[in-house]
Amino acid sequence: MSGAPAQPCGVLLLDKPAGFSSTQALARAKRLLAARKAGHTGTLDPFATGLLPLAFGEATKFSRFLIDAPKAYDAVLALGEETPTGDIEGAVVARREVDVTTAQVDTVLAGFLGAQDQQPPMHSAVRVNGRRLYDYARAGVAVDRPVRRIEITHLARRRLEGTLLTVEVRSSKGTYIRTLAMDIGRVLGCGAHLRALRRTGTGPFRVEQACTLEDLERDGVEAARARLLPMEALVTGLPRVDLGADAGKRFRQGQVVAHGPASEGSEWALFGLGGAFLGIGRASAPGLLAPERVVSDGPVEGA
Numbered sequence: 001m002s003g004a005p006a007q008p009c010g011v012l013l014l015d016k017p018a019g020f021s022s023t024q025a026l027a028r029a030k031r032l033l034a035a036r037k038a039g040h041t042g043t044l045d046p047f048a049t050g051l052l053p054l055a056f057g058e059a060t061k062f063s064r065f066l067i068d069a070p071k072a073y074d075a076v077l078a079l080g081e082e083t084p085t086g087d088i089e090g091a092v093v094a095r096r097e098v099d100v101t102t103a104q105v106d107t108v109l110a111g112f113l114g115a116q117d118q119q120p121p122m123h124s125a126v127r128v129n130g131r132r133l134y135d136y137a138r139a140g141v142a143v144d145r146p147v148r149r150i151e152i153t154h155l156a157r158r159r160l161e162g163t164l165l166t167v168e169v170r171s172s173k174g175t176y177i178r179t180l181a182m183d184i185g186r187v188l189g190c191g192a193h194l195r196a197l198r199r200t201g202t203g204p205f206r207v208e209q210a211c212t213l214e215d216l217e218r219d220g221v222e223a224a225r226a227r228l229l230p231m232e233a234l235v236t237g238l239p240r241v242d243l244g245a246d247a248g249k250r251f252r253q254g255q256v257v258a259h260g261p262a263s264e265g266s267e268w269a270l271f272g273l274g275g276a277f278l279g280i281g282r283a284s285a286p287g288l289l290a291p292e293r294v295v296s297d298g299p300v301e302g303a
Contacts, residue, residue: 009059011233012054025052038055042173055234069173070201070203072168072171075194077166080192090193113155154169177197231295239266241259256291
């Protein structure tokens, strides 16, 4: 609509505090940036803290590239105590003596490296027969949980202090760190639950780059919006192609454009004159890119 106020467009790296769900943190950030359209790129449990990238405006079209990206965490496991939820949100239902050495811990952690099947916890948002698993859990109903293929690429002890074990984790999308904590406790023979969790990385981004809700509150709308990264930051992992004026216009109109190196099925980030991000194209045939997600024209900031 002509004359409409500009809306923010881009990626905000937020350091989510404990006590906020991802949806609540998103709603607060939307208010502080006076934004109408926004979404997060992968949830964090309310007790967890750390990196929560938020996409605003047109950037929401490309959020899946961070949802699908590898994640990194610092996790604190309480050894010797088990909860039904696998974390501090559940009451302790079993206690065992903890008698493990750092060498034993390191051996067990090494056994979890690599690709594997993981069963999501009952207290999770995974849908089974149209209902969330946590709905079944609250109703006391046990259901079969489908396993998912994950990969843990890094799992290392940071420290073992008494019954608290702190580990660094790097894993594929969809990995439940709560489940990993419970499985580590099971293999150690003492049980465990997740005492604290901090996401330190998502894809190419690190939590050290992130701001807090307090930062945004202090900034005011204009300065808060100035923190946005351009939306193409979401697709830095894709190969890039720069189009001329005519090809760029055709792409934005939904037409296929030629690009010799593109192999069928591959995705590419397309840019126009002046380095303007145009969207994502997928090779519909060798050397041809069909528009998959296209940036719309309109009054935005940070584009």
